[in-house]
Amino acid sequence: MRKQLEVPGDFAAEVLADATRSVQNLPLPAADATDVPFVTIDPKGSRDLDQAIHIAREGDGYVVRYAIADVAAFVHPGGALDGETHRRGETLYFPDLRVPLHPPALSEDAASLLPGEVRPAVLWRIGLARDGAVTSTEVSRARVRSTAQLDYVGVQAALDRGELPEPIAALPDVGRARLALARARHAIDLDLPEQVVEPDGPRGYRLTVRAPLPVERYNAEISLLTGICAASIMLAGGVGILRTVPPPAAGALAALQRAAHALGITWPHGARAGDVLDGLDRADPHHVAFIEHAVALLRGAGYTPFDGAPPAQPMHSGIGAPYAHVTAPLRRLVDRYGTEICLALHAGEPVPDWVRPALATLPDEMQRADHLAHEVDRAVVDATEAWLLRDRVGDVFHAIVIDADEHAGTVVLDEPPVRARCAGAGLPVGERIDVRLTAADVEQRTVRFERAR
Numbered sequence: 001m002r003k004q005l006e007v008p009g010d011f012a013a014e015v016l017a018d019a020t021r022s023v024q025n026l027p028l029p030a031a032d033a034t035d036v037p038f039v040t041i042d043p044k045g046s047r048d049l050d051q052a053i054h055i056a057r058e059g060d061g062y063v064v065r066y067a068i069a070d071v072a073a074f075v076h077p078g079g080a081l082d083g084e085t086h087r088r089g090e091t092l093y094f095p096d097l098r099v100p101l102h103p104p105a106l107s108e109d110a111a112s113l114l115p116g117e118v119r120p121a122v123l124w125r126i127g128l129a130r131d132g133a134v135t136s137t138e139v140s141r142a143r144v145r146s147t148a149q150l151d152y153v154g155v156q157a158a159l160d161r162g163e164l165p166e167p168i169a170a171l172p173d174v175g176r177a178r179l180a181l182a183r184a185r186h187a188i189d190l191d192l193p194e195q196v197v198e199p200d201g202p203r204g205y206r207l208t209v210r211a212p213l214p215v216e217r218y219n220a221e222i223s224l225l226t227g228i229c230a231a232s233i234m235l236a237g238g239v240g241i242l243r244t245v246p247p248p249a250a251g252a253l254a255a256l257q258r259a260a261h262a263l264g265i266t267w268p269h270g271a272r273a274g275d276v277l278d279g280l281d282r283a284d285p286h287h288v289a290f291i292e293h294a295v296a297l298l299r300g301a302g303y304t305p306f307d308g309a310p311p312a313q314p315m316h317s318g319i320g321a322p323y324a325h326v327t328a329p330l331r332r333l334v335d336r337y338g339t340e341i342c343l344a345l346h347a348g349e350p351v352p353d354w355v356r357p358a359l360a361t362l363p364d365e366m367q368r369a370d371h372l373a374h375e376v377d378r379a380v381v382d383a384t385e386a387w388l389l390r391d392r393v394g395d396v397f398h399a400i401v402i403d404a405d406e407h408a409g410t411v412v413l414d415e416p417p418v419r420a421r422c423a424g425a426g427l428p429v430g431e432r433i434d435v436r437l438t439a440a441d442v443e444q445r446t447v448r449f450e451r452a453r
Contacts, residue, residue: 001379002099005372011103018081019103022074023110028120029070031142038067038144039167040113040230041219044151047102047108048091050328052121052146053222055170059126061135061172062128065224067144069111070120070161071329071336077354086361089369091331092376094382095197095205101329107330115149122339124226124327132177137229138345172324175218178225179240185320186272188248188298190291191217192282195417197384207384209417210389211282222395223327224319229323230342235314237345241338241359243304245317248273248297249362263430273297274320286430289402292410303334303366305359334366383446385418389447396400399435401427411435424451 002009009195011019038052067104084188085101092099100107113119121144127136148165158164159172163237182189193211198218200206212220227243234240260267260276263286267276275295280287298318305310316323337355397410398439399422409427412419413435422435435449 001376001383002094005375006374006380006402007092007099009417014080015084016105017104018079019074019106022081023105023260026110026120028143029117029141031122031123031140033065033067033123033142033315034118034145036065036067036144037166037167038167039148039150041150041152041155041168041215042117044153046151046379047104047114048098048330049111049113049146049149050330051223052113052144053219054167055173055174057129057170060130062170063224064124064126064128064174064222064225066124066126066222066327067113067142067146068124068226068327068339069113069330070122071106071111071341073120074106074111074447075102075336077352079175085333086365089333089365090373092423093137094376094380095199101333102330111145111224111330113144115146118143118145121127123345124229125361126229128174128177130177132174132181134225134229134357137233137346139230139233139342141343142341148358152213152216156215159215164203171215171218171222175214175221178221179217182224183275183278186274187320188274188277188294189422190277190294192288192291192299195419197413199382204387205384207381207388207416207418215334215423220332224323226327227323227325228319228321230324230326230338231314233345234324234338235310235322235359237341238310238432239307239345239356239359240324240341241303241334241362241413242322243316244302244313244323245298245315246300246313247315247317250298250300252296256290256293256297259290259429261453263287263419265290285400285402285432288332288400288412289430292402305361305363307356307359327453332366337362379445381419382447383442385416385420385447386440386442386445388416389418389437390442393437393440396434396436398432399449399450400409400432401429406427418428418447420447420449422449422451 036054038054040049040052050069054065056063088101091101123142126139189387193209196208196210197205314322324338325335326338340355398414403410404427408423411422434452436452441446
């Protein structure tokens, strides 16, 4: 599959040599924040740790300290490593391995915020009021040291026991406050469970459906908060690169309202789409089918650079605010550039000479990388679905119809949780039906069903 999709292979010798030199000659920032007991929260077993967090209560509000791996300290503009990161764009994830943006010597070692190690970082200090509103933003370079590597399942268990460690004891309160502000912005949060392919011992792989844990949503709000602050700095300074999503098209909204009526979902007069979505039950098949229709509201995502006048459309309509990528530089190229812009603007210094020229080419580079990442994710799931069902052609399965037109539709099986096209006119959206497997081709990565009568 990696060969078919033309996924980058091993790093060239000159790229690895460039990375080795950067590690050997690394100067640490003068500012010392190693007294702050940061922790990281990532999927279990992760090594490419971009972010470390510490939240403190201060008066009636909070201070969020968010340390981001300082990748620019390792990547020299114009060097072999720099060129390779522009060719790759972002890290790609397969069930058996990662195809990293940076050599593992950086992404999983010297630049990663591993526990107990002093690392160069870009440190965001964001003051919040009690309701989660931003009261102050600072960003600068500092050396940091994470005190623990936590994972989402373990943190959720600690939260359920009421035993969160001190550095993130206030994370649920901040997360809930920021989610309330997102609702006030009428953010469009689809929040659907995702299909995930996982190793399954000697048998190969299994397909599961995974819903985000509450702590994942709270932690994601810290990243979104930082990206919103970064966009504010860029817009105030007149230079930057935003992650943008245009407002939903009138046709898409009208189609979604028709779908709501057909599925028996109440859409109060004057209500915004994001507010309707927020009140739905992700366990209700009718509601899930409606949310699938709502994906059309967030089409047109892109990267919007500007240097001078702000862009005519600066919004990320899914978030409900201007937003910039700055929190995952180990895994995404554009974050390194967005971070450097914020550091320069906040310090009142010129934006580095190597940053400004790249603003013209970054959107195409990132769109190409995002497209490949989407192809990889889809291909992995499609191939696994076909592999799991390869010996079951002719079998009948229980399924939910999540979309349909006059000739066919899309169904999701109860088990295994396969999503596929199903032939048949008049499929009842939001209802359960029986479907018969008519094809499962692993090489072509296709699965097809028909309605079972």
